[in-house]
Amino acid sequence: MTPDMRDIKIINGKVLTFKGRKPLRGTDMGSIEVLKGVPVCIEDGRIVSIDKDEKAREVIDAHGKIVMPGFIDPHTHLIFAGSREREFGLRLSGKSYMEIRESDGGILSTVRATREASSEELIFLARKRLDYALSWGTTTIEVKSGYGLSLKDESKILKVIKRLSETHPITIVPTFLGAHDFPPEIRREEYIELIISELIPKVSREGLARFCDVFCEEGVYTEEESERILNEGKKFGLAPKIHADELKSSGGCEVGIRVGATSCDHLIYISEREIELMTKSDTIAVLLPGTSFFLSLKDKPPVRKMIQMEIPVAIGSDFNPGSSPILSMPIIIGLACLTYGMTPQKAIVAATINAAYATGEKERGSIEEGKWADIIILNVDDYRKIPYWFGYNPVEVVIKEGKRLDRKG
Ligand code: NIG
């Protein structure tokens, strides 16, 4: 039985919908359909009808503007203290990201600052970042640990993430990334042992993460170590993700496919063989153009080829203090077009429905009956203006699970 009054009805919008089997692959990634003026009705947090003129308690007139699913950011390192502008200067004068990492900077400098910060300080910092992301239209975000690298500090970070997900309107998908680097105080093998015999069981027991991730890269975690950690995570119910082929071809993507990863991320140096393997798998390729841009990396992932080979591609911010201090998905969409050669259509699909699959949030990411009403209304009348007005924040209204929020959350 349909109630006579819906909670919200959005009228006069240009409603973006996606055609094809989800996640979208190949030419389907370009298949955005704009439904002009069709009403979208929301009830109990869900989209209940599209193109049915029902009565509603609140009517939002979109005045011909774009109505679309909220952005889903499938890859961030949101929880950290401090910042790394000193390294930014070093990079501008010619040092590489890896050189800085090896000379006392990089991830470990953020680990020091994050270990020193209290949970309250980390919550304070992260809450402001979540408000900011929401103001740019992000309604779901994946958040990794990884700046603790000890039992105490990784637990602290994951509990901060849990606390935020209970108190902030954005949907937060937590990922355990204990294998982000190696802590300086213990031996490499000892730390891997700690991840396997203590951290993973604890994270699983306390329900602190959905995914387990590893930074597989020359000089960081090897393929064997990555595979061992991800398989162990799987035994404890943590789905695998992997940072792969970011700075060199590491074979990480192959590891990801072997363990059945939900996503392989970065993939700048993905090999022909890995492309072949990905084509036959359900793994999503999460590309992070903000990182390539911010590290001034010359090489790019073979995006056109990947899409042509029907690999489902998502894009994310990789927000972190070292390689991508960018949290705005409209800017990431702009970079995906300008630096990775994606079309606006494909970049939008990659930042919504395909990113939903990369985070395991399949009931989000598109405007469809039955899905969560995570909807944004933009101050533009054409979706191509999202990347075109580069750097402009087009977000006017954010509706999260049927509740209208102001831009500050
Ligand atoms: O995805 N690659 C590892 N992690 C981040 C960088 C983290 C940092 O530099 O603090 C990345 O690029």
Ligand code: FE
């Ligand atoms: Fe990352």
